[in-house]
Amino acid sequence: MSSEPVRTDLVIVGAGPVGLFAVFEAGLLGMSCHLVDNLDRPGGQCAELYPEKPIYDIPAVPVCTGQELVDRLMQQIRPFEPTFHFRQQAERLERIEKGWRVTTSAGTVFEAPAVVIAAGAGSFVPRRMPLPEASSFEDRSLFYVVRRREDFRGRNILVAGGGDSALDWLLELEPLAGELAIVHRRKDFRAKPDSVERMRGLIEAGRIRMHIGQIVGLEGVDGRLKAVRIRNPEGEIRHPCDTVLAFYGLKMELGPIADWGLELEGSHIKVDTATFETNLPGVFAVGDICTYPGKLKLILSGFHETALMSHKAFTYCFPEKRLVFRHTTSSSDLRKKLGVA
């Protein structure tokens, strides 16, 4: 827990493409930014959902992948030295005398005159196992993340999934697990080929048991797992184990933002299209998370929204200053800020 709050001009919730470009637009006007994101790296959906998929509708960039877009934005905002706070979710928003206080799930506290919510479709959180009995096993026998490897020493573990997280943890826990098994719906794995090869080696050596099928039931008492029922093409089998690590990918949830007192329409935040301010003065929303008549969920629309937001946010950050509208092409002041003058 940090005791001293971080003081900055803007706190940006969400480090996806629009959150990143907000740093640029704010930076041109002299505002510095701290960003909070639940993922472990910048890029949001572009980096998490479709890093390798091509995007064709970024003006003047005929084609780039999701990851390339993120890399270029990171390059573009570098002169403004944003600070990133990853692996944490913005949890609380409170009004303070000079603006807002934002507290994250990791205990980081920010105080800023303005807050920008660029949270896309919400935070990425692990998908939970959709079985009615699952919740009684969660955090005791059923896990979606590994916080401490040591907690799994000697346990009889079943890993569920076929992607990189599933295989990375399978191989990582192999030296310390008791019995180890993997369940996946088909024989092909989408994880990195060398991980798949290492796993196949361990299966051949008899160290890892492999089940092709899907988990359909959990058995145990008081949150202590005894066995997992797996349905495969031949029928149903029972696999005894005391721990399940399930990696079904990530999903997006609006999360705590829903309780911040913002005026919502469904799971979107209503904004004024002249300023992208919400019903809370000094709290802005840009990108996929905001809504207004005619809203389109396009990255390019999000970029536009950050420019208008920055002009209004400026009045909260520097109430005594007058803002002069300038272009980067002609303003030596802006070019100095970009480090090119």
Next chain:
Amino acid sequence: MIDREGVEHELEGEVGWSLMEVIREAGLPIEAACGGCCACATCHVYVEPEWLPRLEEPCEDENMMLDEAFEVRDNSRLSCQIRLTEELEGIRVVLAPEF
């Protein structure tokens, strides 16, 4: 389309739309988080068996994403990857559970 409560909806789309788009445009509860680029599994549907042979086989990308879905069956498909054609007039699908 049959929703998660078992209610049947008759939906209309245009040739060239994806099935996910037809369901989403009708305002029915399909998450389709990635917007149809086959990067998530939140538009998972079960295609009624008699319609399966009339669809193209799922590509590797779609199969990879189905790995992240739950309760995947032999007739599981991602509705964003099913393009409407004249031949698919009358196709019946069931919305898979949300998770």
